[in-house]
Amino acid sequence: MFQKVIGYLALAGLALSGYIIFLWVPTESSQGYVQKIMYIHLPGVWITFVAFFITFLGSIGYLWKRQEKYDILALASAEIGVVFCTIGLVTGSIWGKPTWNTYWTWDARLTTTLILLLIFIGYLLLRKFVDPGEQQARFSAVVGIIGFLDVPLIHQSVSWWRTLHQTSTMFSRKPSSVVDPNIAMTVWISLAAMTLVFIWLLLKRLKIENEQRAFFRQVANMS
């Protein structure tokens, strides 16, 4: 029930953000039409970090409480995180071509996101290669934790290495970063919509994983 409500809310949110992105919000003056990709790019990256943070919390929760539900949460969140991370990187690339005149650059946040993607693809591969069970949950929790702990270090090292990205406009409180209120509102609405999509996907994935495990347990008991 709850999941259905979230699903319809997410759908409505996407429709609303689609409407205001393409029909309502004024086109940004310096970048023009291409800037609209930000309304997908920014929520994508935002969800990525939320998702991997949830994986981190789920991993800690599993090692602490040793309950399967935390492991399932970590798995579900990591899978969705990898999808959104890819979306963030691809949209960023498409946005980068007209504005930075290159599809890819070794900028700090770009590189950090890429490495994060690689770490969590490794995490999912590890889950594939270990047989399901207590050991799988334990091993993946370890990798989920050390992988997430590495992010600040990676970010610090890569930003010393070289950087080009605009500084975070949405979350900085500096007076210089004046954002058009319409654009800011559009960003917030698309963020909210994408977050609803994320919650819906997460609930769905949790349900599938729970049912699948219950099914396998039943099969194992029968034989």
Next chain:
Amino acid sequence: MIPSTVTLLAKDLKLDLRSLENFISMLFFGVIILLIFAFALPIEDDSHEKLAPGLYWVVFLLSGILNLNKLFQIEKENGCMDAVLLAPIPRGSIFLGKMLENIIFITAMQVIMIPLFSLFFFEGLMVHFFELLGLSVFTAIGFSSLGTLLGGLTTDVRFKEILLPILLFPLLVPLLLASVILLQSLVGGNGLFAEADWLKLLIGFDLIYLVVSYLVFDIVMEI
């Protein structure tokens, strides 16, 4: 804890010294990678000066991973892992023993690799032999801490030869960047302390992952 660590370390070193299989295969693998690079890259000396700092660590990582893959092999082949785990010693000393073995291995290998590297690729390295050896030890600490943890984790996993580098290398990015830049500064004649920030990052990485891996190793080795 210290006596049991020393006992385990002595056991591993004795076994390794007796056969030398691991060491020799690691060393030759390193030399072969070096030769491949020497053939694949342009021959001019000035380009070698730019490439040497990066290549040195590529050879370091690729040959180092061989030993990590083999780290728990002896115990596994003879079913000794259970015996070691049952012994009334802290799990941490198993970790420390293996980690120190790996550091000693890598350091011994670099003692031979640095002259060979300067012979085949870039003469300038031999001038800084001791500084570079010290730097290699610090890189080896971070590399071995994470490597021992993940090597232990992947011992029983299918496709572990490929999974270990997939998990390990993205996590090592900060360490690798720091080591490359410090070596660049060394080759450029500025010494290690010209890049104090990177030196701090390198040591910080070592400490963080030494402690984290030490603590988490318990969880990996649960039965």
